[in-house]
Amino acid sequence: MLHLLTIDLKKLTSYRTFWVVVGLYFLTLGFTTASGMEFLKWLASKGAEFGTSLNINRIPLYHFPDIWQNLVYISGFFKLILAFMVIISVTNEFTYRTIRQNIIDGLSRTEFLLSKVLTNVLLSVLSCLMIFFIVMLTGLIYTPNLELSYLFSDIGFLIAYFLEVFAFLSYALMLGLLIQRSGLTIVVISLSHMLEFILKANLDDRFPSIIPFFPMESISNLVAMPFPRYVFQEIQDYVSITSVAIALFWTIAFNYLSYLKLKKSDL
Amino acid sequence: MQTVLSVRGLTKNFGRLCAVNQLNLEVKAGQVFGMLGPNGSGKTTTLGMLMGVTNPSAGEFSWFGEAPSHTIRKRIGAVLEHPIFYPYLSGQKNLELNATIKQADPANIAKVLELVELTARKDHKYRTYSLGMKQRLAIASALVNDPEILILDEPTNGLDPMGIAEIRQIIKRIAADGKTIILASHLLDEVQKVCTHYAVLRKGQLVHSGPVDDVGKGEELVEVNAYHDDLGLILQRFEGAKSVKKDGANYSVQMNEGFHSHDLNKFLFSNGIVVSYLATQKKSLEKQFLEILSENKPA
Numbered sequence: 209m210l211h212l213l214t215i216d217l218k219k220l221t222s223y224r225t226f227w228v229v230v231g232l233y234f235l236t237l238g239f240t241t242a243s244g245m246e247f248l249k250w251l252a253s254k255g256a257e258f259g260t261s262l263n264i265n266r267i268p269l270y271h272f273p274d275i276w277q278n279l280v281y282i283s284g285f286f287k288l289i290l291a292f293m294v295i296i297s298v299t300n301e302f303t304y305r306t307i308r309q310n311i312i313d314g315l316s317r318t319e320f321l322l323s324k325v326l327t328n329v330l331l332s333v334l335s336c337l338m339i340f341f342i343v344m345l346t347g348l349i350y351t352p353n354l355e356l357s358y359l360f361s362d363i364g365f366l367i368a369y370f371l372e373v374f375a376f377l378s379y380a381l382m383l384g385l386l387i388q389r390s391g392l393t394i395v396v397i398s399l400s401h402m403l404e405f406i407l408k409a410n411l412d413d414r415f416p417s418i419i420p421f422f423p424m425e426s427i428s429n430l431v432a433m434p435f436p437r438y439v440f441q442e443i444q445d446y447v448s449i450t451s452v453a454i455a456l457f458w459t460i461a462f463n464y465l466s467y468l469k470l471k472k473s474d475l
Numbered sequence: 476m477q478t479v480l481s482v483r484g485l486t487k488n489f490g491r492l493c494a495v496n497q498l499n500l501e502v503k504a505g506q507v508f509g510m511l512g513p514n515g516s517g518k519t520t521t522l523g524m525l526m527g528v529t530n531p532s533a534g535e536f537s538w539f540g541e542a543p544s545h546t547i548r549k550r551i552g553a554v555l556e557h558p559i560f561y562p563y564l565s566g567q568k569n570l571e572l573n574a575t576i577k578q579a580d581p582a583n584i585a586k587v588l589e590l591v592e593l594t595a596r597k598d599h600k601y602r603t604y605s606l607g608m609k610q611r612l613a614i615a616s617a618l619v620n621d622p623e624i625l626i627l628d629e630p631t632n633g634l635d636p637m638g639i640a641e642i643r644q645i646i647k648r649i650a651a652d653g654k655t656i657i658l659a660s661h662l663l664d665e666v667q668k669v670c671t672h673y674a675v676l677r678k679g680q681l682v683h684s685g686p687v688d689d690v691g692k693g694e695e696l697v698e699v700n701a702y703h704d705d706l707g708l709i710l711q712r713f714e715g716a717k718s719v720k721k722d723g724a725n726y727s728v729q730m731n732e733g734f735h736s737h738d739l740n741k742f743l744f745s746n747g748i749v750v751s752y753l754a755t756q757k758k759s760l761e762k763q764f765l766e767i768l769s770e771n772k773p774a
Contacts, residue, residue: 211575218572222564300561309559312526313576313616314549475528 212323213330215315216297219306220327225296230331233289234338240286241279241342244269245350267438270350275343276362277434277445280369283339284431287373288398290331291380295393298324298384308475317470325463328377336370368430368447375427375455378462385466400424423462426454476503478540479624479655480525485534487520487679494520496679498534502657502672504623507650509666509687510659511764512676518659519556521676522628526553539623549577552617553626558609562602566593566612569601570619579620587615591645607638614645625649628659643669667760675767683767690763695730697739698722700752713742725752 220226248264255262268274301307310320343366348354380397387393404424412419420429429451432444482500486493495517502508510518523529525536527548538547560569570584588594591611596604604612610630617625630646631639646669650656660666666673667687674684699710710719710726715734720727728739736755743750 211578215572215575218568218575219561219564222568223561224563304561305559306561308528308555310576311528311545312548312553312555313573314545314551314578314620315576316545319545472530474523474530 209322209326212319213326216323216327217330220297226293229289229293229296233286233293234334236289237283237286237335237338238342241282241339242346244278244282245346265352270346272347272351272354272358273362274434274437275347275351276365277431279339279343279346280365281431281434283335283369284372284428287335287376290335290373291376291397292394294324294328294331294377294380295384295397296390297327298381299388299390299393302388303390305475311475318467321463321466321470324381325378328374328381331377332370332374335373336366339369340366362445364447365431368452371452371455371459372427372430375459375462378459378466379423379427382462382466382469385469401428420451421454423458426451426458430455476505478502479504480536480538480657481540482521482525482536483534485521485524485536486532487517487524487529488532494679495524498676498679498681500674500681500684502624502655504655505653506672507646507656507658507670509670509673510657510676511661511663511666511673511760512659513661513768516676517679518676519628520679522553522555522626522657522659526551526555526626528555549579549620550622551624551626552620552622553628554613554617554630555626555628557629557632558613560601560609560612560616563600565598565600566604566608566615567597569612570616573616574619577620583619583621587618590618590648591615592641607634607641610634610638610642611645614642618649622654624655624657626657626659629661630658631660631662631665639665663759663761663764673760675764677768682770687760690760695735696756697728697730697736698725698752698754698756699728699739699743699750700725701743701748701750703748706748709743709746709748713739715739715742727756 245264248262248267248269252262252264269278301310307320311317315323347359351358379400380393383393383397384390387396401424404422408419408422408425419425430447434443434445437443437445478501480500480502482498485495485498485500487495498517498521510521512518520529524531525538525543527543527545536543538551541547560566561572564572566588567584570588571581573579574581574584585594588597591614593608593611593615596608601609601612610632614627614630617627627646631642634642643665646656646658650669656669658666658670667690670687672684672686675682700706703709707719707721707726710716710728713728715731715738717729717731720729730736730739736753740750740753
């Protein structure tokens with residue numbers, strides 16, 4: 209396993225695009241999630257100009273345990289950047305035809321796929337570590353009366369976040385293997401939510417019960433939007449087992465389709 | 476001798492096009508095996524199937540008597556069509572990656588770089604290499620796992636005469652080490668110069684196979700000239716001449732079996748003619764190849 213991961217990392221770590229894209233990803237992910245209080249302060253100062261007062265200390269954005277869902281939800285938007293990197297990495301193998309040489313050199317097709325999947329796991333784990341680190345740092349700074357029991361009570365969102373990122377990267381890998389051209393794949397993945405939305409809008413009246421089973425929908429259902437709770441609306445403040453099951457199903461399906469495609473094609 | 480590759484009934488269809496049709500081949504240890512055929516005759520498709528990148532439609536093959544698998548491929552070094560590397564990696568890094576995939580000893584990298592004379596440029600990015608350097612790096616990567624068999628597909632394609640000579644030297648050096656080499660090419664001269672055995676493919680079918688030494692056996696063709704006006708007529712009387720043709724300034728004499736150029740020389744001398752030019756034309760692989768192809772042209 210480690211051998212396969214080493215192979216893919218050897219391809220990536222000397223690739224400048226990889227460092228730029230992944231670097232920008234972690235930088236924006238870190239800064240955005242850590243600067244929510246600054247955003248609230250800015251919002252309050254804008255409000256003050258128009259005579260409305262906003263007491264930012266009343267919004268427990270960074271208080272344990274709310275912070276887990278808040279930050280994980282925001283982080284979810286950045287996974288698209290990581291998906292671009294996965295697409296570039298896999299479509300490069302077709303553009304340079306290096307996938308062919310890898311197989312000739314003695315990698316099996318399954319091993320080739322596994323080396324890409326393992327990189328996806330690594331990127332998802334790193335994203336989780338990054339968020340864990342930022343939650344701990346900002347949470348400990350901003351939570352006024354820290355109660356230890358609240359510290360990890362909502363850590364389940366971090367596991368949901370792992371699945372969210374990994375499922376989406378699996379989708380990116382599959383698209384890359386199917387389409388094999390980076391530009392086209394990037395367009396398709398960027399429009400995936402939109403295309404699915406059009407489909408859902410047309411089905412909503414007749415079959416509302418099947419909506420949660422759509423792939424993109426299932427990935428975004430893992431972590432519900434938390435912010436309406438600050439205007440006293442009810443939200444889903446837990447990770448539902450059903451949505452985990454559906455997302456897990458799609459993750460396995462994406463990777464299995466990648467496997468089938470790779471097994472069958474002449475490279 | 477141990478059989479390293481045995482192919483039985485190998486077939487590949489691309490839609491309605493049959494690229495390789497019922498191919499049977501046998502390559503034994505120590506041979507330098509040339510695969511000949513015009514462009515599009517199925518050489519690369521065949522090698523692609525043997526190396527696991529193209530799925531065969533029918534038939535089977537075995538390496539070292541074993542069913543094909545990715546573990547067996549690690550014992551083979553192969554470059555198909557043209558060199559394939561990561562353009563943004565240096566030659567050294569590319570070879571490190573190849574060695575990791577093949578689970579080869581990284582200490583070999585320096586050795587093979589030295590063999591193909593790329594040590595000085597090893598830290599430059601692959602995309603800055605000239606075509607000849609790319610071909611040489613490809614040979615280096617094929618050798619990095621110290622393979623028992625080396626497969627080269629058009630290794631001198633697109634090279635200048637010096638590059639071709641260099642690659643030929645490298646191949647000869649490797650063959651001298653006792654390695655089995657399979658060389659696909661449409662450059663017949665190349666095959667004749669380095670190969671011990673050869674097979675000819677045409678439209679995906681095997682039309683001939685045998686040792687290269689057999690080429691040129693059989694009847695001789697002798698070119699002759701002399702300062703004598705009736706040379707043509709006198710040559711006709713020679714019992715060893717099958718046919719006499721005026722070919723430019725010279726006469727070319729197709730000899731009967733068992734007659735050689737010295738017999739012709741003796742005959743002319745006894746007739747009072749001293750030759751000014753006498754040359755034995757060995758049948759080249761090129762001629763043989765064209766003959767084989769025209770013989771097998773389907774009606």
